[in-house]
Amino acid sequence: MTIPLAHYLIFSGILFSIGLAGVLIRKNILVVFMCLEMMLSAANISLVAFSRAQGTDGIPVYDAQVLSLFIVAIAAAEVSIGLALIVAMFRATRSVDSTSLNTLKD
Amino acid sequence: MIQNLPWLFLVLPLLVAALDWVFFSKCPKTAATLSILSAAATFGLCIAYLAGLQTGLSDVYVWMPTNTDALDLHLGLVMDPLAMRMMLVVTGIGLLVHIFSIGYMKGDGSNLSRYFAGLSIFMFSMSTIVLADNLAMTFIGWEMVGFSSYLLIGHWFHKASAAEAAKKAFITNRVGDFGFLLGILLTLGVFGTLTFSEMGNVSGAVAPTLLTVMVICLFCGAIGKSAQFPLHVWLPDAMEGPTPVSALIHAATMVAAGVYMMVRLQVSMGTEIFTETACLVITTVGAITAVMAAIIATQQDDIKRVLAYSTLSQLGYMVMAVGLLAGEAAMFHLYTHAWFKALLFLGAGAIIVCCHHEQDIWKMGGLVRRMPLTVLCFLMGTFALIAVPGFSGFFSKEAILDAAIVDHPVFFWIGAGVAAITTFYMTRLCLVAFLGKARAHGAEHAHEAGATMVLPLLALAAMAIISGYGFVADYLVPAEGFTAPGFHFGCTFYVSLGALVLGLVAAIVVYGWGKRERDPLAGNFIATALRNRLYIDAFYDKVLIGGLQNCGARIIEFIDSALIRGLLVQGTAWLVGRVGILLSWLQCGSLRAYACITGLGLLLIIVIIAL
Numbered sequence: 001m002t003i004p005l006a007h008y009l010i011f012s013g014i015l016f017s018i019g020l021a022g023v024l025i026r027k028n029i030l031v032v033f034m035c036l037e038m039m040l041s042a043a044n045i046s047l048v049a050f051s052r053a054q055g056t057d058g059i060p061v062y063d064a065q066v067l068s069l070f071i072v073a074i075a076a077a078e079v080s081i082g083l084a085l086i087v088a089m090f091r092a093t094r095s096v097d098s099t100s101l102n103t104l105k106d
Numbered sequence: 107m108i109q110n111l112p113w114l115f116l117v118l119p120l121l122v123a124a125l126d127w128v129f130f131s132k133c134p135k136t137a138a139t140l141s142i143l144s145a146a147a148t149f150g151l152c153i154a155y156l157a158g159l160q161t162g163l164s165d166v167y168v169w170m171p172t173n174t175d176a177l178d179l180h181l182g183l184v185m186d187p188l189a190m191r192m193m194l195v196v197t198g199i200g201l202l203v204h205i206f207s208i209g210y211m212k213g214d215g216s217n218l219s220r221y222f223a224g225l226s227i228f229m230f231s232m233s234t235i236v237l238a239d240n241l242a243m244t245f246i247g248w249e250m251v252g253f254s255s256y257l258l259i260g261h262w263f264h265k266a267s268a269a270e271a272a273k274k275a276f277i278t279n280r281v282g283d284f285g286f287l288l289g290i291l292l293t294l295g296v297f298g299t300l301t302f303s304e305m306g307n308v309s310g311a312v313a314p315t316l317l318t319v320m321v322i323c324l325f326c327g328a329i330g331k332s333a334q335f336p337l338h339v340w341l342p343d344a345m346e347g348p349t350p351v352s353a354l355i356h357a358a359t360m361v362a363a364g365v366y367m368m369v370r371l372q373v374s375m376g377t378e379i380f381t382e383t384a385c386l387v388i389t390t391v392g393a394i395t396a397v398m399a400a401i402i403a404t405q406q407d408d409i410k411r412v413l414a415y416s417t418l419s420q421l422g423y424m425v426m427a428v429g430l431l432a433g434e435a436a437m438f439h440l441y442t443h444a445w446f447k448a449l450l451f452l453g454a455g456a457i458i459v460c461c462h463h464e465q466d467i468w469k470m471g472g473l474v475r476r477m478p479l480t481v482l483c484f485l486m487g488t489f490a491l492i493a494v495p496g497f498s499g500f501f502s503k504e505a506i507l508d509a510a511i512v513d514h515p516v517f518f519w520i521g522a523g524v525a526a527i528t529t530f531y532m533t534r535l536c537l538v539a540f541l542g543k544a545r546a547h548g549a550e551h552a553h554e555a556g557a558t559m560v561l562p563l564l565a566l567a568a569m570a571i572i573s574g575y576g577f578v579a580d581y582l583v584p585a586e587g588f589t590a591p592g593f594h595f596g597c598t599f600y601v602s603l604g605a606l607v608l609g610l611v612a613a614i615v616v617y618g619w620g621k622r623e624r625d626p627l628a629g630n631f632i633a634t635a636l637r638n639r640l641y642i643d644a645f646y647d648k649v650l651i652g653g654l655q656n657c658g659a660r661i662i663e664f665i666d667s668a669l670i671r672g673l674l675v676q677g678t679a680w681l682v683g684r685v686g687i688l689l690s691w692l693q694c695g696s697l698r699a700y701a702c703i704t705g706l707g708l709l710l711i712i713v714i715i716a717l
Contacts, residue, residue, distance in 0.1 A: 020705070023698075023701050024698055024701060024702055024705075025698070029697075032697075098696075098697040098698065099696060099697070099698075101695075101697060
């Protein structure tokens, strides 16, 4: 049984929306960070889904899969930097609340 | 080569002035020697020319070439009798003043190299005016004498009054010079040339009004330089300079440059260019100056100021003669006046030095016993000035009165009246300063001046006596083919004799024979007005200078505070500030809001690309 493309895209859309909502709504910067990862994953899913859907005779279009590999690599790099920043921020402010990052404004 | 010999008149003093200042500013003796040598050399050269040295006309150099011949600015010299004889007056008196300066400036703390450099640069500038063969060159000299006069009036610049006086002289002259410059441009328009020798042929169709305006504009230069009403205010103040400077520049030569220039124009343009209106203006200005200055002089206490006002008054005479188209009489009076007024000033200088720099005549007295030779010389000058028959001033003053008597009896009587007042104030000066007993410490210890001061006085005294007679005047008066009038017993003779006697008697009655301690005429409101120079200077200070300055200051204040500070500086700052406040709500400091904005912006970009 093959799952139609639409299902993948809807799933990817839901995942992206949850991620976006989390980025916009949550205060905890760690959660915001995880939501960002979720949005990247949603993009990956749709890329892979397209790769398979565009393929012929069971052979997918590898371009999209290569792109998704790049995204994974970038996400890994981003995580390493982002986590380091969050740790540094926690050390400085003893908090991971994003609303507390407003010292420049005042 | 010999053709260019006359250029020495200009090159020598200029070179010496440069040497004095650049190389010998620390050794005044060398500077003084150089200056005196240069004055003596130019004087000798002048005598050689008058004695018949012929070199022909000197080369004419094009200074600023333009494409049209007529507008080229030339540097050329005229060597006619008018110029050469004027040069004799300038260099002769210049030489005597240089010599006198040694004695006068002895022991003076100021930089004497600067002083002698100033004298030399004055000799250069004055020679430029006298020898110039075109109006542009005259104008250059005109400005240069203004500059040297500024330098020398302000020689003791650490004295505030001297610095002020120098500034006043320069600025007042600039007012007249502006008119002169306009006149020069009009001359160029009317004649198509500025060269004196080419001015004779005017095209017939020039409106008389234009000629009148041109002549009056040119006369403006003379008003400034010869200190005529209403620009006379600088000359009495110029007495702040050293006395030899007053003698050379502010009595004998520079102030006469205006008269010389007008006569030069009359000779080269022809008297018919001087329209009736223009002549009337010139004569009236001269008459006003003569009368006003003479009246003011009667209430001056400073010996130099009395002489300064008398110079003004005599210049008024000369200008009157110019206006009456009697150029010869004007030059005759200029020439005699140069000798006897230089004598009076140098005499006053000697008296001032010997009275320990006391200038107030009421603090002198009894000088005739202490310095008889100087006083005698001074008296010779006085007799010439008040026109005692037989002295030089008598002949020249009579020549001017003669020029007026037929056509302009009004000016004749004004002239006669001024002569009476002149006698009055000069007699007053002599009675007060020379007779009686010393009224101050300085005068008690007065003594005869040294040789460097007395010898020039003797030379000038000789000239004051003999320079009016034919055997001297015929050869030396700066006018083409001049013959001295000599004695002739007509109406003029008796009137001027009457004026002389009137002035003498009045002065002796009022001031007694040296017994007065104070001026019996002082105290009433007329005397106060005269002592305040008829409030003309005060009027200029308050109304013209103060008014103009305040008015200008207000305008500049408005531009500065309202436009520049208010609109440009503060306005820009205000605008930028407002825009900043308006945009600052974007920087809310909330991470979510930034994310939101970023997301929306991304959406916007996608929408734009998709569309």
